[in-house]
Amino acid sequence: MALTGGLRPIHHVAIIGAGFSGALQAINLLRHEGPSATLIERRDHLARGVAYSAAHPDHLLNVRAANMSALPDDPDHFARWLADRHPELAEGFAPRIIYGDYLGELLAAAARSAPDRLAIQPGEAVDVAFDAAGASVHLADGSRIAAETVILAPGNLPPHEPAGLAEAALDSDLYAADPWAGDIARGLRDEDVVLVIGSGLTMVDVALLLEARGFRGRIIAMSRRGLQPHAHAAAPHPGPRLSDRPPLSATALLRLVRERADKIGWRAAVDELRPFTQDIWLAAPPEERGRFLRHLRPYWDIHRHRLAPAVAARLAALQARGQLTVTAGKLSAFAAAGKGVRVQWRPRGRDAIETMIVRRVINCSGPQGDLLRTDEPLLRALMARGLIVPDPLRLGIHVNQQAETIGAGGKPNPRLLALGPMTRGTFWEIVAVPDIRVQTWSVARRLSNAHWVGGEGL
Secondary structure, three states: OEEEOOOEEEOEEEEEOOOHHHHHHHHHHHHOOOOEEEEEEOOOOOOOHHHHHOOOOOOEOOOOHHHOOOOOOOOOHHHHHHHHHOHHHOOOOOEHHHHHHHHHHHHHHHHHHOOOOEEEEEOOEEEEEEEOOEEEEEEOOOOEEEEOEEEEOOOOEOOOOOOOHHHHOOOOOOEEOOOOOOOOOOOOOOOOEEEEEOOOHHHHHHHHHHHHOOOOOEEEEEEOOOOOOOEOOOOOOOOOOOOOOOOOOHHHHHHHHHHHHHHHOHHHHHHOOHHHHHHHHHHOOHHHHHHHHHHHHHHHHHHHOOEOHHHHHHHHHHHHOOOEEEEEEEEEEEEEEOOEEEEEEEEOOOOOOEEEEEOEEEEOOOOEOOHHHOOOHHHHHHHHOOOOOEOOOOOOEOEOOOOEEEOOOOOEEEEEEEOHHHHHHHHOOOOOHHHHHHHHHHHHHHHOOHHHHOOOOO
């Protein structure tokens, strides 16, 4: 048994979503000898989420194996696991599918170690209700799960539909709204052209997947600025790092990064911000956050979220032989044209509208978090009753620094928490493994009272 804020006993926690964030939250509750947990998941796979379950063997992690431990108190855990099971991959960037195996093993081991404290509940949560006795999670099949605390771990929401596509009403053969929901290479011929909306990490995954599935036609990737992710260096920078927190102003921060890049290289200059990024975001005034999102976010993303060198080399080869073209432009209209799609778009810096005919459009605009545009039944139900609201920047669910949701009345709810990428409005850097592992660890310590007594788990 644990207490929340010293007020209410917590015997049982319901975690909705068994991807990386939700599964790791359950694992950490067990490691801290905290409340029992029920892990609720509507999909067949556990612990992997979209990133590690829908990947192709060619898709590599974007972070070196040495920094991919799921356990913040054991930083070499994944490296040891990898060296034991796949010694040929112990250095560098491991395949994402193998990382999914690692997470699955972690969850399975936790469940075996405490079968009376961790339950896996297949099904879809559609609502959560609270009363004086606690909380009740309502499932689509009509069953309910009682708990004192509920944790939302929805992962990334699917990409939003770009303007003009809804009106076009394209069928699934012409338009893939979610690149991970089906076989995007189905029925393609080598003379076909595929339009990929977006030029970030998801585009890279899709381009490599199309190539791996044997597609030899043209791939056109389009985004507003035509930016694409940079590659990691062959080896991490070993030099000294910043000791003081960087400035909060976006302009001053950009100036500092440029100065540091001249001295130690831009990769090291970006990487050395990592220990401070969440604190910078939390302390920055709303107007500075907004300026960053409007003007700097695309450039931050391509420098911060980088590609494994092997992946970058394959992408460069696709471009060198003319199979992949990355272009800057704004899409304006779509219409079915026989067995293809007529696309109207305006190249960046020009006024004239151009037209192209493509065989298929694939939405790779990236995961989004705007609650006002989601179709998720659970999130919509919670919003309808004011239990959750969008954060001020509409990046996800509004939470405080303890991951407690903030409802329509503006007060935090210690019985309804949210984790992972959907809390980026509060934390910003909360989409990668190194950040989520700390968040789930901290929440587990608090729910288990380990933060009071200094316990470090098992």
